[in-house]
Amino acid sequence: MFRLIPIMLVLLLPGCFLAPGMDMQTDGDLTEIELPTMKGGQLVKEKTRIQPITADLIIEREVARRQAVNNLPPMDETRTxxxxxxxxxxxxxxxxHPELNDPGGEKILPELAGKVVDDNGDLxxxxxxxxxxxxxxxxxVREELTRELSKYFKKVKLDIRVLSFQAHRVAVVGEVRNPGIVAMTETPLTxxxxxSRAGGATQDSDLNNVALARGGQLYKLDVQALYEKGLTTQNLLLRDGDVLNVGDQKDSKVYVMGEVGRQQAIQINKGRMSLAQALAEAYGVDFNTSRPGDIYVLRAGDMQPEIFQLDAESPDAMILAEQFPLQPHDTLFVGTAGVTQWSRVLNQILPGSFTAIMSQAAMMGM
Structure with missing residues (x-):
């Protein structure tokens, strides 16, 4: 019976192509299949280039990230x-001149006191x-009103203060405790x-992902960097009509698949997770069954797919993995070794008996 084993193995080699599970097939440095891609405002089908994760790639991406963080609306000093x-x-x-003041003085309720500016900005x-x-x-306004009243009275002295701020507002939505409208006051609103005035961020907030909508443009702010690193450029002065949206970290996950200790979805903490961290969270790469040279990060993007490959045959490649940041909805895939695929096919075809036969053959020196 044992003499038949070599023949059986040769006959079953084509079964490698039917191995259970997924395997990353490529066309040179391109994906094997075409993916929907937005180009020039049109959706087209094309193969995506697989980019090796190298020091050059990490430097290029970090420079682009810092430029994006600094891509903020210009500061308008006249609006402070x-x-x-x-x-x-x-x-x-x-x-x-009490006859010019509100009758009743301080006894009038604040919401009824004073004079209201009409919709045309007139008083x-x-x-x-x-x-x-x-x-x-x-x-x-104080200077202008003083000048006008001086035409009728001598040594006019007057004071003006805003009792109720209603003209300028911003909306604060998303993961804050009290989403809604926040009025702008004499103190510039950052x-x-x-x-803070919206009750502060919730436990599910992602302060690395705060969006500011202004004038038809959307700007991404990293408020976490403001709190942790003092990056004051992220603490913009707000304008009337701005909408501030605090992101939700519950939707910020990466998906780990393939030859890892445990396939799972992993929550990104405070907007930061490296490739090395994701592998560790998934109980590491299974070096008995995987191809360490085929660790892929698949990023769908907004119809702008990207695929990155890490060759982790050498342990120092894990430094690159630690320096490569993941993004929400990334899929991390670790390839399967060819011998593992072959073994799984044989186990499917010869369940139970295959392992015993190979063990006996090893003991007999075959």
Whole structure:
């Protein structure tokens, strides 16, 4: 019977191509199959290039990442002071002229006191008539009103303050405790302040993934870097109409498949996970059954697929793995060794008996 084993093995070699599980097939340095890809605004089918994970690739990607982080809207210094707008309620106090002030003074409820700026940005005041205050600072309105009242009174002294801020608002949504509208006040409203006034971020928030929508453009902010590294460039001053969306980390996972200790979906913590960390979370590469030279990262992107390959035949390649950052929804695939595929086919065809036959053959020196 043992003499038949070599013949059986030769006959079963083609079964390697029918091995259970997946195997990464390539066409040179391209994928074997065509993938949907967005090019020039059109969806086309084409093969994707497989990029080796090297030091050059990591440097190139890190430079691009830092440029993206700094791709922020320009700072408008003229907007640091509050600008009065429609529906703001102003309290105007003219000293030594009580007839010009609100009757009842401090006894009036704040929501009823003062004068409301109309939708055109105008305000009516005795003796002066209609005064356009929209878009002006409190200081500018004080100076203009003082100048106009000085035509009728001597040594006019007055004070203006905003009782109710209604004109300028931003929306804070996503993973914050109290999503909704945040009013802008005399104190310039920053990203960190807006998140704080919305109750702070929730436990499920991804502060590495905060999006700012402004003027039809979307900007990505790394608020976690602001908190942990003091990267103040991420703490932008907000403008009226801005929408701030704090991301959800529950959807930030990578998927590990192939010849690893345990195939699973792994949660990315605080927006950071390296290829080495993902392999460790999956209980490492099974070097008995895998091809360490075929570790792939598959990234679907937004119809912009990318595939990266790490050759981990040498242990120092794990330094590259630690320096290669993963992104949410990446799929990590570790290839199967050819001998493992062959063995699995034989085990399917000769269940139970195959292992025993090979053991006996080994003992007899075959």
């Amino acid at each position: 002071s509050y600008r009065i707008g429609p529906q703001d309620r102003l309290q105007i106090t003219v000293w030594e 009516y005041y005795p003796y002066v008539g209609t005064l356009h205050v929209g878009g002006k600072t409190v200081t500018e 990203v960190a302040e807006a998140i």
